[in-house]
Amino acid sequence: MIELLASALVLASMYGLVAVGISLTWSSVGMLNLAQGFVFTAGGYVAFLFAQYMAKNFSIRDGVILSLGVVFLGMLGSAVAGLVVGGLAFLPLHDRINFPVRGLIATLAISIIGTQVFMLIFGPQSKPLPQIFGIKRLKIGEFSIAYGQVGTIVVATLVLLLVTLWMKRSRRGLQMRAMMMNPLGANMVGVSVRTTGMIALAISGALAGLASVLLGQTFFVSPTSGVQPLIVGLIISLAGGLGSMPGTVAAAVLLGFAEAVTARYTEQSFVPFVQFALVIAILTFRPRGLGGVLEDVRE
Amino acid sequence: MSLLHMEEVSSGYGTMRVIHGLNFSIEPGERIGLVGLNGHGKTTLISTIVGMTGWQDGSIEFMGQQIGGRRSHGLGRNTPKIVRSGIAIAPQGDAIFPGLSVEENLDSGAYTDGAWKTRKRRRDAVLEVFPPLRSRLKQSAGTLSGGERRMVSVGRALMADAKLYLVDEPSLGLAPKISIGLVAALCEIDLGDGAMLIAEQNLPLLSGKCDRILGMHAGELKEDVGEALGDIPPAGEMS
């Protein structure tokens, strides 16, 4: 039972990180970032390069420094990738007509290019990441959970809490929420749409990078490893209501559980079906998603 | 040196030229009323100062710093920078943030570093001016009435430690009693060496309370219209 719970929460935290990033980008910038998969992969590769470098030059293959470095550099790499996406798709387009559709297509193009570039540099094989939480298992009574799972859940929850708190308390967070509500009004109180938008993209990139490093524990990094998280992340951010953090997290937990339960009691192949059925059900009853209030406000 | 000095400023939206070669300046400590009918360019003048028109041309100097120039794209791209240099703007209508609480709305107005650090004191000062907001601090701004929204909008502008306050149509859409109170409150604020520009359609609201009243007519300024405004030619002349 606990194993089921653990795997559900691991999935939920992973999906939550990606989906919150997508949701954040959409609500603050007004662009659906389909290059989030590329951003995700970029973080994984940066972390992989770091681990490889450490192993080659210092013979460090595990330990706290490596783990911290992998996490930090993964997030950094993805944040930079997020900025690249912003520089290519958001900055040139954000005050042009038809921005939402054009931004979407531009990010899609970036994602196509990115996948191929990774393919050219790293080849199609998967690359492993070091086990940052060790390979031991935590024993609770008769059940045992891998440290990796516990670590993933704890780190993801912590980071999501931090981001939520930051959005609620800090000045930048206030500015970002102001921009979500009324971009023109935010302009008049000294919030630069361009700067704040780039910050939002960097943060959502960092979240994706974290997810990438955490997911890299079990699934390796490959040029197309971003596709699955992107699609699930998109579905979750939709089901949660684009722009709503609590809604997104709730949707992530819901879909994580659905996936874990389905995979355990039936076949892995039914997972997408169950997920989509769930999302369609949610969207049929709440067309704006679980927490979606923002859409009306933005118009 | 004057606080704001505009020289040969024109601006407009797309094919429309709304402001025609304006020359005027605002001195420190002044409270200026800007009156004129709908569609004669009051709002555009304010938008021009903060760079929110479609295109603009001409020199605008604020505290000796050039914030104007020739520009034909990127509507509002420079606005944050201009605003941060010390101009606070309370736009026409409600440009408030409906999902944020009143408190957060006001805080968002304290956008310079100095103002942000002293935001509690500043908020209290604003609440002194607009007492009705005090009981609604935690309430979402989207649920307020029209008058309260306007108070939030103006109050947000007052939160900044700006040198120049631009208030656009404070009375628009409000009940006469409320709008009189709002304008009176605006006119009692101590400006120090700052200045305030209030755009307004309703001349009696401002007369006697401002240092200068300028008329705006078809995109041009008429210096000190004062009382002669009653003699504006009948509308037939305009068409």
Place this chain on the structure above:
Amino acid sequence: MSNASVGRRRLIPRWRVKSSSLSHRLRVPGTKRSLLRFEGRYNPKTLQRELILKDKKPLFWMVGLFALAAIPIAIGQQLVFSIFGSICFFAAINVLWTLIIGTAGLQSFASLATVGVGAYAATYLSITYGIPWPVMLVIGTAFGALMGFIISIPARRLDGLYYALLTIGISEFCRSYITQSEALGGQFNGALFGADRIVAEEAMQTQSGQTLSYLISFTVLLITLAIFRLVSGGRIGILLRTAQSSKEDESFASAIGIDFQRARLLVFMIASAALGFVGAFYATNQGGASLSLFSLDQMLLLLAMIVIGGLGKAEGAVVGTVIVVFLNQWFTSWGPWRIVLVGVLMLASVLYTRNGLFGLRQQLIEIRERRKALSRATRTTRYGAFLPEQGPEIADKGVIAEREFERAIRDELRSWITPEIIEEHRLSPMGQHSDHLERILNYFRKQPISNKYVVYCEESYKAYRVVALSGIPGVPPRSVDDKTYSNLDEAYHAVFLRRINDLKSQH
């Protein structure tokens, strides 16, 4: 104003005709539609009747389609046949997809999946029950329509992005279903072959067989283009165009009695059925179906074609397809670089153009128009003689010139008004005056009658008042104040002062 922009005339091909043959038109057989849209007019110079071709698009279509059909047959190599075959196949899908996205305005990404459903259904039934290819086409169409019906259910409730993602999900779901399904070739990674072929497998090795196969593909493209033309250019397309582009338009459309929801779903169903047909055709041409029909990458490539060509236009869909497929299949030695190039093209077209290659012309025209209007606006309203928004809309430039002239006069006269002049008038309202005062008075005299101040005699030599004429026959003058003047000179001067005051306050 630069002289270069004056009188530049576009090159328009024209035919001189006799007036009697003006109404003679070539028509599409069996319809009233004319083959080419000519417009008759008088040549402004020679005053002779002539015909102008208003719409050159059909000509370009003819040339382009002929080239598409003829080039591979002329070259006759297998590689070229296969490239042009894919061009026709993808172009057919893209044209129908354009119908869905552009005409129906539904952001559906399940078009390729609909094709796949048609292909797999036809192949499976053909293998299991030995169905011949004509029936396969019918089955594919039916399954396409069924798929369209299923996908269209959520379209009523979800809008925009939500629907787009849902359809991406549906096609992902189809893909994973096939990889799991035994019957649909899951064990061979989704490859299901052995369906009945139009052109037998042995014949495909010969050039005539390839030519035949290609011509059939081309015919399918022609059919989809015809469907596009009939739907988009027909009544339903017009209805949908009324309702497009914004929420307000939608409510406007429903307010004038257009059930656009029904219309767009109908278009969606038609396009889906046609997509199923294309899928079944693919199955009969290839002898089966493969998983690439559901792959996300393939769908992105299709999207790239539409984006590069220009969304919402059939010619955009076709030309975009030609570019991308050619890049993708001719330069196979480039490896991943060609996909990068496609991505870069896509990015460039979305960054620099508003609507792809075929939106470029409209975009350039708009830029030129805007520049022209902008410079006109700065010129015509320079003196603020109008309300700002009137400036560009006044067609008669004489009016503008006149008002600017009037305004210049007023400015000049205003600068002449001094206390001395007023004093001079007060001393002697009538008779010889100084030059400036005389000119000011002349200006006042020639003003229009309405609202003109005049002296009204209440009692001769005793009481005079200032009134303003109404300017309308039968409407009496209105009094402007209660003052009475005891002699005529004082009254004259009062009128003068009022006029001066008006002149001062008037811009």
